[in-house]
Amino acid sequence: MNKQTRGKQLVFASLVPIVILLGMCFTPLYTLMTGKEIILQTIPVDPSDLFRGDYVTLRYEAEEVPKELVEAEVLDELKDGRGEIKVYVTLVKKNGIDTPVKVSLVKPEAGTLYLKGTLDYIGDNRDQKEVAFIQYSLDKYFVEDNTGTDWEAASTKGKILAKVKVKNGYAILTGIKKSK
Structure with a gap:
């Protein structure tokens, strides 16, 4: 050589x-x-880790989708015991918030707004309603130094809206703001 x-x-x-x-x-x-910007409503979270600096732990209403919105094929996959299932969650804007209307195994048609997620299981949420628990990997947002406590207080009350960019179901958290 x-x-x-x-x-x-x-x-x-x-x-x-x-x-x-x-x-x-x-x-x-x-x-x-x-990507298209969407707004997701958060739900209350009790933070548990104080050693990572100023950040906000976020959970979303879209992570707890009512079981009625889950297609039968998804439920069949879940019954087969395959564990985590890759799903597509179709979104529609309601009162300024992008809200799930369907959970499917099939990618929605072009032009439809959706998120790709992982369905973990179906169970009761904090309101004792049967929901599908879906993860989108949008759970933490780092904030300016010395502002984390204020954001965590708003988070524990579910008073944060999350701005997310979405393209082909892939989502990136770009910002948060306090809701009224």
């Missing part, structure tokens, strides 16, 4: 990790640039 071939191999080997890292950044950046 000559020096020129080894040089090309070294350059190629050095570029592979860079290409992989750039590929990992593509979906979040594409979502931030071209």
